[in-house]
Amino acid sequence: MSVPAYQPFSPLGIPQKQQEKTQYSPWNPMGWYSSVNSYRQRLNLPNPGKFERLHFETKDTFLTNYIFDGAQANIIKELSGNFHVQHQFSLGSQVAPPMYNFMAGYTTERTMMQGTMDNDTNMNGTIRHMWSPSSMTKIVGQFTNTPGHSMIQLEQDYIGTDFSANVKAMNPSPLEFTGIYMASYLQSLTSNFAVGSEFVLQRPTTEIEESMMSLVGKYTGKDFVATAQFQGVGVVQATYYQRINEKVDFGVELNLAAQGGRREAVATVGGKFDFRQATFRGQIDTTGRTSAVLEEKMAPGFSFLVSGDLDHMKGQSKFGVGIMLSA
Amino acid sequence: MQDSTKETIMKVVDVSKQIVHWGFIPFVIYLGMTRSNPRPSLLKLISPLA
Secondary structure, eight states, rough: OOOOOOOOOOGGOOOOOOOOOOOOOTTTGGHHHHHHHHHHHTTTOOOOOOGTTTTHHHHSOOOTTOOOOOOEEEEEEEEEEEEEEEEEEEEOOOOOOOOOEEEEEEOOOOOOOOOOEEEEOEEEEEEEEEEEEEEEEEEEEEOSTTOOOOOOEEEEEEOOOSEEEEEEEEEEHHHHHHEEEEEEEEESSSSEEEEEEEEEEESSSSSOEEEEEEEEEEESSSSSEEEEEEEETEEEEEEEEEEETTTTEEEEEEEEEEEEEEEEEOOOOOOOOOOSSEEEEEEEEETSSEEEEEEEETTTHHHHHHHHETTTTTEEEEEEEEEEEOO | HHHHHHHHHHHHHHHHHHHHHHHHHHHHHHHHHSSSSSOOHHHHHHHSOO
């Protein structure tokens, strides 16, 4: 009599069957999920990208994040491959007082931590951690000495093969269930078309509750990206991004708001030019505002920045010069 | 929930807020100084030009 080979996890010595897909009849509801899933896998759709980066390509040709006024100096010190500190001085701005900002950042493959503190002892901190390639958590905190101005934001991202989902909570209070809660989902429908939706719930106090929903669509072509976002209250935002060649990108944005008999629309055109030694961004919109930022890389680790902003309708202008040193 | 419990929770939240406010950047610098490769020297961190 031969002794049966030892089979782990098999009671009564019955050899366990290899896990294989059970074939369900098409009318059996138990099989609908797996058949939808296998159909979905066969389509082989790409990931549509993150919801919050929906307008990213267009916004990157604009200079909203790059414009400054007054004089600015940035000193970046790379202390090692994954640790850097930055000192930022700004002076002579028309809108902000003179400021000093210190930043420390630590990055590894999966974790990113960054903290900034300014001379008014306001602290901003960000922690981002990737649990797996598809799951990411982000915590953003803002701490001030002014009571009621501190805030914290918790965020969880899930990136699937053909969809992205994100939930966010700003200033959540589990005791009274107040705060701002957001959930968004973006799904690829064909290899270049994706649709998505975002739901926002605002509960600043226990009495007031407000919710908002928006629908988005994104079409990605060979060298262009078109997006549209419809918000329930009559707000439409449409963007178009076109890559002219590897050095020149253009973006257009149209914002329409029709609320309570008042209609407003603003269109913005921006262009980004990458030269060998410089990056130039220019932007003009229908309110008569033109702005431009030039970043000239004079030498390795040394950049010179010029920024200008002219509002022809209001007759306001802002200019800035800056240097950036990195070592 | 009792008012005293609520007060305790508020106090704990306040204290931990202060700890994060002042302790987060030193913590990031500590991580950067001890866990990065190659380990940077303290002089490089402090002096503005080195």
